Amino acid sequence: MRHFAFGSLFLLTSVQLALCATIEVVVGGPGVLKFTPPSVNANEGDVIRFIFQQKNHTVTQSTLDSPCTPLANGFDTGYMPVPDTQKSDFPIAELTVKRTTPIWAYCRQGTHCKAGMVFAVNPSDKLAAFQAAATGGSTPSATASASSTTATALSTSSSVPSSRDHKVVVGGTGVLAFNPPNITAQVGDTITFEFRQKNHTVTASSFGAPCRDLLSATGQAGFDSGYIPVGDGTSTFPTYIVQVNDTKPIWAFCMQGNHCGQGMVFAANADESGSKNFAAFLALAKQLNGSSSTTPPYTTTPPTSSSWRPVVKSSSIAVVLALSVGILLF
Secondary structure, three states, rough: OOOOOOOOOOOOOOHHHHHHHHEEEEEEEOOOEEEEEEHHHHHHHEEEEEEEEEEEEEEEOOOOOOOOOHHHHOEEOOEEEEEEOOOOOOEEEEEEOOOOOOEEEOOOOOOOOOOOOOOOOOOOOHHHHHHHHOOOOOOOOHHHHHHHHHHHHHOOOHHHHHOOOOEEEOOOOOOOOEEEEOOOOOOOEEEEEEOOOOOOOOOEEOOOOOOHHHHHOOOOOOOOOOOOOEOOOOOOOOOEEEEEEOOOOOOOOOOOOOOOOOOOEEEEEEOOOOOOOHHHHHHHHHHOOOOOOOOOOOOOOOOOOOOOOEEEOOOOEEEEOOOOHHOOOO
């Protein structure tokens, strides 16, 4: 299994690295709604490698008392669709353990959590209670309820045939553009960005700050493919997939050099009847050319607990969760 990983948030000595373990956990599979194994014990510095198999699942952080409710500012891989025909080269997500405090997680797809699809790191003697709380019909918070409703609309078997994939070509020889640059997508659709020649990214931004990544501009975590270099002689192009979870506008750009300032921006579900349409977004990107007049809503260090960076391969995606669990758990 091949994948690429970005540098960790903390430097480790060679001795510490030698002692770290990689623990593999399978997520889903044909007819399987569970994590295998459902829990692991891990030390500081260990890496938990989630291997996503068939169907469409997430690994989303929660709490012991509310197993099926996303933890505020917790980690979330997002939906990782794997077709039934895929037999190898599965997408992965890696979580580096920073503390031995328990970590609780679940799959937020439809009713998977209530069917028992939960996972724990260092649960001690509380795993059974966590599993029981997930399957026992405990009332989730309003946030969790909305999330579950969205997930059901995304992935129940009856909705799968109606969803579609939108192909967007990124760059190309002498091209600084997304093609098409503006689309309309429905809940459950996927957007497959196919990277062509040169070196580009697809990075979530906001309407008010087209050429700044969403996290630094607003404090909200957003998707980012990272730089995807493609040689001039390449014939097999890497892809990056974004799943549409709702019909709110999606704004994105290429953060390579001044590409955004030259108009290399993308939108999905822009309100073409209002002032925040794609033409206005494009004009603002060219006007700001990488700068922004907006001020981030935070006055201290921006949140990093839910930041994640997908890393793309030609046939699937791998996500590295660059997290400090010590920040998340108390």
